[in-house]
Amino acid sequence: MLPSIPGYSGVTSFPQVTSGKLLLNNFYLCCTNSFKSFPFHIGGAGLTLFVVLRKNSIMSLKEALHWRSATKSFNGEKIEQEKLDQILEAIRLAPSSSGLQPYKVFVINSRAIREKLTPIAWGQPQILQASHILVFAAWDELSAERVDGFFTYSNQVRNLPQTTTDDYRLNLLSLLDKKSKEEQFIDASRQSYIALGFGLLAAAELKVDATPMEGFDNAALDELLDLKSHGLRSTVMMALGYRDHENDWWSKLDRVRWPHDELFIEL
Ligand SMILES: Cc1cc2nc3c(=O)[nH]c(=O)nc-3n(C[C@H](O)[C@H](O)[C@H](O)COP(=O)(O)O)c2cc1C
Numbered sequence: 001m002l003p004s005i006p007g008y009s010g011v012t013s014f015p016q017v018t019s020g021k022l023l024l025n026n027f028y029l030c031c032t033n034s035f036k037s038f039p040f041h042i043g044g045a046g047l048t049l050f051v052v053l054r055k056n057s058i059m060s061l062k063e064a065l066h067w068r069s070a071t072k073s074f075n076g077e078k079i080e081q082e083k084l085d086q087i088l089e090a091i092r093l094a095p096s097s098s099g100l101q102p103y104k105v106f107v108i109n110s111r112a113i114r115e116k117l118t119p120i121a122w123g124q125p126q127i128l129q130a131s132h133i134l135v136f137a138a139w140d141e142l143s144a145e146r147v148d149g150f151f152t153y154s155n156q157v158r159n160l161p162q163t164t165t166d167d168y169r170l171n172l173l174s175l176l177d178k179k180s181k182e183e184q185f186i187d188a189s190r191q192s193y194i195a196l197g198f199g200l201l202a203a204a205e206l207k208v209d210a211t212p213m214e215g216f217d218n219a220a221l222d223e224l225l226d227l228k229s230h231g232l233r234s235t236v237m238m239a240l241g242y243r244d245h246e247n248d249w250w251s252k253l254d255r256v257r258w259p260h261d262e263l264f265i266e267l
Contacts, residue, residue, distance in 0.1 A: 059205055068204035070211045072250040074129035074241035083206045084132060087240065090202030091134075094195040098172055100150050102142060102188035103195065104232060106135040106225060116224055121216040121237070130211075130239035135225065136196055137232035138188035141181045144173050146231075189235040196236050203240060213237040 059067060084107075091105060108114060109132055118127045127133060139146060151165045176184060196212055203210040214236050221227075221234045243251055257263070 059207060061201075061205070064201065064204035066255075067207070068200065068210070069243075069248075069251040069255070071126065071209040071239070071241070071243045071248055072211070073244040073247040074126055074131070074209065074239065075244040076129055077131065077242045079131040079208050079240055079242070083208050084240070086206060087199050087202045087208065087210075091195045091199040094198040096191040096194060097187065098147075098150075098168075099154065100142070100147065100188075101191070101195075102139040102146070103192040103235070104137050104230070105195070106137065108133040108135060113224070117216075117221065120220040120224060121213065124213065124215060126211050126213065126239040126241075129241065129244070131241035132239075134199065134238040134240065135221065136192040136235045136237065137222075137225070137227050137230070138185060138192045138235050140185050140188075140228075140231050140233050142176045142179075142184040142188060144176075147173055147176065185233060189233070192235045196238060199238055203238075209241055209243045211239040213239060 088105070088107065094101075096102065108117070111128070114127050114130075114133060117133065118124070121127050147169065151169045152162060155162050155164055179187070200210050200212060216234075216237065218234050222232075225234070227233060245251075
């Protein structure tokens with residue numbers, strides 16, 4: 001019988017695996033000299049049948065929450081484009097105050113940029129080891145032009161007259177007008193952290209490792225990416241990739257969280 005292989009599925013009953021096994025990216029390839037019925041197969045020659053077990057790459061939310069950790073050492077492997085796209089889509093779908101999504105996310109693959117980013121992030125090794133670095137950058141102010149731009153777009157998407165949102169929009173603009181430019185940036189930056197959280201969770205569900213990273217020199221990063229010219233300021237980063245099981249000492253430590261009764265105050 002095929003031994004159970006943690007993290008892989010596809011075959012319930014499998015006689016006599018006799019030779020060969022090959023661990024591919026998401027698949028476990030093995031062969032047998034006798035077969036009955038297999039849900040997955042890619043071909044047979046004589047009595048030898050090759051089967052492919054698909055890696056369980058989607059976890060339940062509960063499993064994902066326990067599995068994830070802020071990876072300190074990545075193995076340099078690139079994440080699949082499909083998974084990256086799913087993580088980015090989760091970030092895109094994150095909620096934000098008034099729906100403004102007052103931020104942009106830079107998806108950095110370029111090694112040259114990551115080399116420049118490493119000293120800015122205090123030499124943290126994840127920057128070069130990771131597959132991709134996401135830089136979250138919030139609007140440097142919630143200007144009327146930007147707010148109006150969002151509501152114009154929103155009404156277009158929903159096929160509604162532009163006047164539909166006038167009351168809400170004008171009320172929001174009068175509230176924002178009372179805030180300094182710095183306070184407006186702080187508001188925007190908070191929203192970017194919600195998007196970060198959505199990205200972290202999406203990555204965990206896909207069994208992609210991710211590190212939220214605030215340990216960097218914001219001004220230097222803003223300069224590197226020329227964020228000022230885009231009206232943006234960096235807030236937080238996320239390194240994405242696969243953990244280096246041997247060297248990722250952090251994932252071997254117990255998770256430390258306040259106990260339930262310490263954290264939650266029931267009224
Ligand atoms: C906003 C934020 C900034 C962080 N910055 C860094 C960082 O710069 N480098 C790093 O290795 N970990 C960073 N972390 C990871 C935390 O240290 C980690 O999430 C925390 O200790 C709990 O560990 P866990 O996420 O593995 O459960 C950051 C986490 C958050 C939420």
